[in-house]
Amino acid sequence: MSSLAASASPSATSAPKAPPQGGVLEGVNPVHYDPKNTIILFIVQASIIIIFCRLLHYPLSKIRQPRVIAEVVGGILLGPSVLGRIPGFTAAIFPVAAMPNLNLVANIGLTLFLFIVGLEVDLRFLVGNWKVALSVGLIGMAVPFGLGVAIAVGLYNQFNGEADTVQIGFGVFALFIGVAMAITAFPVLCRILSELKLLSTPVGIIVLSAGVGNDVVGWVLLALCVALVNAGSGLTALWVLLTCVGYTLFLVYAVRPLFIKFLYRSRAIQDGPSQGIIGLTLLLCLASAFFTGIIGVHPIFGAFMAGMICPHENNFAIKVAEKLEDLIGTLFLPLYFTLSGLNTNIGLLDSGITWAYVVGVVLVAFFSKFLGAAGAARMNGMFWRESFAIGSLMSCKGLVELIVLNIGLQAKILSTRTFTIFVVMALITTFVSSPLTMYFYPPWYQKKVEAFKRGEIDWDTGKRLDGTESVVDGAHYDKLEAQKIRRLVVYLRLDSMPNLLAFASLFGGQSVRPTTKVHPAMQQTTSESKETGGATSTEEPPNRPVEAYGLRLLNLTDRGSSVMQVSEVESYTAHDPVVNTFRTFGRLHNLAVSGEVMVVPEDSFADTISMRASDSDFLLIPWSETGGMGEQAIIEDKGTKNKLAASSYVSFVNATFEQATVPTAVLVNKNFGGPKNKDKKARLTRTYSSVSLGSHRDRPADAPITDLSHHIFFPFFGGDDDRAALRLVLQLAENPDITATLVHFDVPSEFLEQSESLPGSSTATKGGTVVTVAGTTRDQDAAFFASLRASLPAELSNRVVFETVTSSSPSTDVIARAGIEVGQAPRNAGDLVVLGRNIGRKGFQYIEPTEDIRHLSTPASTLGVLAEKVWEAKLGASVLVVKAGVRV
Numbered sequence: 001m002s003s004l005a006a007s008a009s010p011s012a013t014s015a016p017k018a019p020p021q022g023g024v025l026e027g028v029n030p031v032h033y034d035p036k037n038t039i040i041l042f043i044v045q046a047s048i049i050i051i052f053c054r055l056l057h058y059p060l061s062k063i064r065q066p067r068v069i070a071e072v073v074g075g076i077l078l079g080p081s082v083l084g085r086i087p088g089f090t091a092a093i094f095p096v097a098a099m100p101n102l103n104l105v106a107n108i109g110l111t112l113f114l115f116i117v118g119l120e121v122d123l124r125f126l127v128g129n130w131k132v133a134l135s136v137g138l139i140g141m142a143v144p145f146g147l148g149v150a151i152a153v154g155l156y157n158q159f160n161g162e163a164d165t166v167q168i169g170f171g172v173f174a175l176f177i178g179v180a181m182a183i184t185a186f187p188v189l190c191r192i193l194s195e196l197k198l199l200s201t202p203v204g205i206i207v208l209s210a211g212v213g214n215d216v217v218g219w220v221l222l223a224l225c226v227a228l229v230n231a232g233s234g235l236t237a238l239w240v241l242l243t244c245v246g247y248t249l250f251l252v253y254a255v256r257p258l259f260i261k262f263l264y265r266s267r268a269i270q271d272g273p274s275q276g277i278i279g280l281t282l283l284l285c286l287a288s289a290f291f292t293g294i295i296g297v298h299p300i301f302g303a304f305m306a307g308m309i310c311p312h313e314n315n316f317a318i319k320v321a322e323k324l325e326d327l328i329g330t331l332f333l334p335l336y337f338t339l340s341g342l343n344t345n346i347g348l349l350d351s352g353i354t355w356a357y358v359v360g361v362v363l364v365a366f367f368s369k370f371l372g373a374a375g376a377a378r379m380n381g382m383f384w385r386e387s388f389a390i391g392s393l394m395s396c397k398g399l400v401e402l403i404v405l406n407i408g409l410q411a412k413i414l415s416t417r418t419f420t421i422f423v424v425m426a427l428i429t430t431f432v433s434s435p436l437t438m439y440f441y442p443p444w445y446q447k448k449v450e451a452f453k454r455g456e457i458d459w460d461t462g463k464r465l466d467g468t469e470s471v472v473d474g475a476h477y478d479k480l481e482a483q484k485i486r487r488l489v490v491y492l493r494l495d496s497m498p499n500l501l502a503f504a505s506l507f508g509g510q511s512v513r514p515t516t517k518v519h520p521a522m523q524q525t526t527s528e529s530k531e532t533g534g535a536t537s538t539e540e541p542p543n544r545p546v547e548a549y550g551l552r553l554l555n556l557t558d559r560g561s562s563v564m565q566v567s568e569v570e571s572y573t574a575h576d577p578v579v580n581t582f583r584t585f586g587r588l589h590n591l592a593v594s595g596e597v598m599v600v601p602e603d604s605f606a607d608t609i610s611m612r613a614s615d616s617d618f619l620l621i622p623w624s625e626t627g628g629m630g631e632q633a634i635i636e637d638k639g640t641k642n643k644l645a646a647s648s649y650v651s652f653v654n655a656t657f658e659q660a661t662v663p664t665a666v667l668v669n670k671n672f673g674g675p676k677n678k679d680k681k682a683r684l685t686r687t688y689s690s691v692s693l694g695s696h697r698d699r700p701a702d703a704p705i706t707d708l709s710h711h712i713f714f715p716f717f718g719g720d721d722d723r724a725a726l727r728l729v730l731q732l733a734e735n736p737d738i739t740a741t742l743v744h745f746d747v748p749s750e751f752l753e754q755s756e757s758l759p760g761s762s763t764a765t766k767g768g769t770v771v772t773v774a775g776t777t778r779d780q781d782a783a784f785f786a787s788l789r790a791s792l793p794a795e796l797s798n799r800v801v802f803e804t805v806t807s808s809s810p811s812t813d814v815i816a817r818a819g820i821e822v823g824q825a826p827r828n829a830g831d832l833v834v835l836g837r838n839i840g841r842k843g844f845q846y847i848e849p850t851e852d853i854r855h856l857s858t859p860a861s862t863l864g865v866l867a868e869k870v871w872e873a874k875l876g877a878s879v880l881v882v883k884a885g886v887r888v
Helices: 002-013 039-061 067-078 089-093 096-120 123-128 130-159 170-182 186-195 202-230 234-265 275-294 299-308 313-342 352-379 384-394 398-410 416-440 443-453 477-483 494-508 520-531 560-567 569-575 577-588 602-612 647-659 720-732 778-790 810-821 859-863 865-872
Strands: 487-492 546-555 591-600 618-622 664-668 710-716 738-746 763-766 769-772 800-806 832-836 878-883
Touching: 039 067, 039 089, 039 096, 039 313, 067 313, 067 398, 067 416, 096 186, 096 275, 096 299, 096 313, 096 398, 096 560, 130 170, 130 202, 130 352, 130 384, 130 416, 170 202, 170 352, 170 398, 186 202, 186 384, 186 398, 186 416, 186 560, 202 234, 202 299, 202 384, 202 398, 234 275, 234 299, 275 299, 275 313, 313 398, 313 560, 352 384, 352 416, 384 416, 398 416, 443 602, 487 494, 487 577, 487 602, 494 546, 494 577, 494 591, 494 618, 494 664, 494 720, 546 577, 546 602, 560 569, 560 591, 569 577, 569 591, 577 591, 591 602, 602 618, 602 647, 618 647, 647 664, 647 859, 710 720, 710 810, 720 738, 720 778, 720 832, 720 878, 738 778, 738 810, 778 800, 810 865, 832 865, 859 865, 865 878
Parallel strands: 487 546, 487 618, 546 591, 618 664, 710 738, 710 832, 738 800, 832 878
Antiparallel strands: 664 878, 763 769
């Protein structure tokens, strides 16, 4: 027994201990790879990759580079080229044993990303522009494909047979290199076009149309290449290709109709996809990827085809992408493209012949695509600059090229050295696409092409064919007829629609008196009397209505669905409720209205509005009611009491003022269109319910406005801004519901002097240089005001009053007089104080003249110090700040 006990004692002491459960508290290294607990190291890897890529993307985004550049460069820096040279870094953070887990997650993300790429591909672009798409796309692929096969001869002889490749025939290798040279990054292309605001231009339409076809053909050729590599024999490869063709037909003609029918029956298309529909769509994507994977083609092709069969009706594809893209774009894709960088070893480019092939591959990839696409565009009647811009855009490789290269690396078609050569090529060609496009196709050239195609200018001289280079400033009321606003552009914002509609309706003038209606049954008798010589009444033809163009801007974010919105912008324009409300309201108030929705980056809003308004007579911008650039509905007024303090919106308005070349006005609303009906907050009781109609039965209804009048007060000091404002007030006063008081404040000369350090209304920018327009003198302004006063028509004399007063303290006197003029009829449709911007006047400065006001985003630096003081005086009226247009 003792021997048994003795023998049992060592076994008891040598029994295995439980694994440590306290983690770092028990001294466990958190980055040590544990096959049974892989999540910890994965979190560390993912965090480093995301942070690193985001930090790199910030400076690159300033020069309009896509995020994939930062992700690949981040991978190169984290890989063996840079940080991998630090002893122990790769073994600790990216050990070989942990890479399969990182690859798995990255490839799941890649599969889902290719599904979203399939959602983005809208074949309607290809169908609608098939002729130009066929020529540009075909030549733009054939030339680089042929030259790619040519350079593949040298690459095959030089690098074939390296340790990390498989023995393949030259035909398969040449096919792969040709595809790598010919393919274009369609998703990156869409984003570049959107950021440069080229989607609606001929260049954008051609590039999108050719890009869709290029994308589809490129993936088909890549699938063929992978099938040939994976197949053991040529017969097997043929069977794989035939299976792919059959599966594609099955998806298009069997799965897609059933899927769309189910989506309609479940109202997913009408009401948007539910969580169950998203789950079903993902299952379709994974099932398609599974099938193409098991037959010898990469799973991403199945996911791509699943995305292409999803319907675009009612923006269903966009709504699906919105549900998936954030997680894919912020986590999965950085992992995948960083892995591309980790697999890139710049140190392998260690010989002269290798660098010679780097230069050769870059030159062939860029110039073959550039010259092929540009030549095809030129043959379709494009200008040379337009053709070069198309060539620059089509040469963009981007993330699609990197996906192709990674497939080639996984299939061992490419060695690590060859892979590195092509990654460098992809980075360079993607990097130069945006700068070259901006160089060849700048905004001034776009405007010149548009004006030439409309027949407005001579191409060689740039002069207008009608001979009207400038507008002569008239000093008589009758001469103002030629300077009236005939076409105005309105920036439509959801939060400002009530006051915008009320103000825009004033340009409709007096509404047309409706004719007496005749019952349809009696119209026949009336027509018979006309035929027998009965008396008929003739009506005066109505005056030409003012054309009102409403522009709604949506923010272009870094999401793929935002880019898809750009491609669906015509649908948004046709069905956008804000634009349609503006259309309907304008028609009811004697306006000829049109509208448009555009999706552009928020920092390009000012540039877009200014460009759209360049061929109009007037630009109207509402001040934000939400306290920022967002248009979300206001729940409470606490955040908007000091709405002039919104720095983002101040910067936007300031940029619009500086870039606009037409008279521009900003409307700061206060009960314009009628006062708000604010009920006192009732205590919560058990008697009332927020959803019961009976609980609201005794609530007072909003009564219609019985007094439709507006009263306008305008202080005139002189200068271009005040003259433009005066002309605007007189045009508005033609509306019979408007009365106006126009007061010329005669102030000392020092108040009216222009400060050279301040950008007043007498400066404009043309081609990067500041052009100064000659201002008006004090005597000329007084004569201008007096002439209009003397020539005022009789029909306006009862509603418009001109006065001249002397003032030594203009700000105080204007506020005092405005307090008397406005707010005297609190139940009317709203009063208005109109002010010239006059930001360059020394008498209205609020800072030292030596400071540069252009870099200050304050209300006074944007609207003018007088406008800020008038608003802060709480006069019970809206404020309209007008800046004159400058023709350069």
